[in-house]
Amino acid sequence: MPLDADLMIDRRRLKRRLSFWRFAAIAVLVIGLLLAFAQDFSFAPGSSHVARVWIDGVILDDTEMQDMLDDIREDDSVKAVILRIDSPGGTSTGSEALYEKVREVAEVKPVTAVLGTVAASGGYIAALSADHIVARGNTITGSIGVLFQWTQLTELFEMLGVEMKEVKSAPLKAEPSPFSEPSPEAIAATKAMIDASYDWFLGLVQERRGFDEATARKLGDGRVFTGFQALENGLIDAIGGEDTALAWLEESRGLEPGLPVEDWETLEPSYGFVGLSGRVFGEAFGEAATEAAQKTLQAEGLTLDGLMSLWHPDRR
Template sequence: MSLETDLLVDRRRLRRKLSLWRVAAFLAAAVALVAVLAVGGGKDLLNKRADHIARVKIAGFIGDQTANLKLFDDIADSSAKAVIVKINSPGGSTSGGEALFDGLRKLSGKKPTVAVIDGLGASAAYMAAIGTDHIVARRSALVGSIGVLVQFPNVGKLLDTIGVKMEEIKSSPLKAAPNGFEPTSPEAAAALASVVNDTYGWFKGLVKERRGYDDAALGVVSDGRIFTGKQALDLKLIDAIGDESAGIAWLEKDKGIAKDLPVQDWEKPSDSRSLFFAQALAALADKAGLPILGSLLASPTAPPGALDGLVSVWQPQAQK
């Protein structure tokens, strides 16, 4: 065997050994990262096994509630003695609010619950609040906006200006109507209004039942406007003015919850935590000399699609 051949064989052996050590180093670092995350999660798990008050946060736009509903089920089966639902949200999809309401009514059958509206509890967020046993809000919080909304643009004039015409063939006149490319027909507007009014009537029925209104009182609070916490208390949309401590005081006084129980945050799985984990592994792969694996791990997941459907959301910029 020639000297050049020997050198080539030795080089290939060295590359194989080096690749093996790189993979081993990556796996060791990955195991260490998992261990660090597990230690933090283990401490949290130990805290939740002791008696405590669970705190759940509902913030931002209310959309799909699969993760929160799973969280409610976990709390129901836990050592939590009560639940604080901390709300700061303008609302969101009506179906998301419905899911929260149903989930919180189910949870309230097993644990006493109190909603604390920190800054904003409107529309679908208020729908969630009335799913609890008691509602507390700050005096300056914004509460209410009971209603249902469908919005769609009409760009027909713009298309005429630039010389674009949309053509379509559909099974019936009300299919995909309104479509935003032409004036909405009276029939399409009436059909959509019937959907909005049906859901609006259902929303008002929830409020009437949960807050004990007669028809006259319900009419005052359900015209879509928002109220301050003080106004909401006077109108019986909420039960008390205060913050989280007021909610805890009510749990202790009215529900017999032991004094000075620790409050433990319960959080749904975080996309940001998963992204951090993936990015950390990608960095480890790059350092270990495995760039292809690193690029695969670092690829982000596509965000969810655009909102479509009925919404119960407070939109101050759209008010007239």
């Protein structure tokens, strides 16, 4: 009889533990779903406000950002948009896509840009999409130009006694190549591609800043400017911060004074439903529990393919 009583007690304890973990699993599931829906609809504002959109880091062809800008364009509660830009640039294609989406927003509501520490190259393309550009006096901006780079490995391969063999359909296929010295024709073809993209960039500068071609080319020699220099040369409109941008929206675009400024954000790319649930679980039970729930960690790499509108100081 004592053995049977101990067995019953153990069974009851086991049932209580199972019940707790079932309840915890259901709670995580429900909270994860709620959080997923809440983030899918941004912050579901509902009342009139100014949308703040953060453009930071390397600019890529970001479809989530583009979809969010479409939502901002169609949301009647958004009365104006502030782009907070802190970016050295990125791919020319990504910058082009971002520029076009912001201009679509600007067709129906005013857009102003506030530049942070760096808004250069593709970051300046993003700024050109706004109707008014504000920067700090020591912001780094400009770097108007396009870049295509490759690593030349021929001398290293010769030292190692390695030779790359290839068969290709035409002489300019996959040129320039790191495995062979580029031919004059390959350099010329690459230069023509760079020139076409650069002309597009200069065209944006001319159109958006009201420059003639000579002025655009003079300022578009790849150099960077401080905010003070950019204002002096007409690349931006004012020195200041977000308050300066809001004052311009109120004075020049008739924005209702005192409207709140609300962040619009895309979902973080590493979150799916499992990631959201793990995040909620971690907030409830601690970082160690998050790692246990998610099981694996993904290393995030960044590859920049294609033409780049990117500024970075040369490190030597």
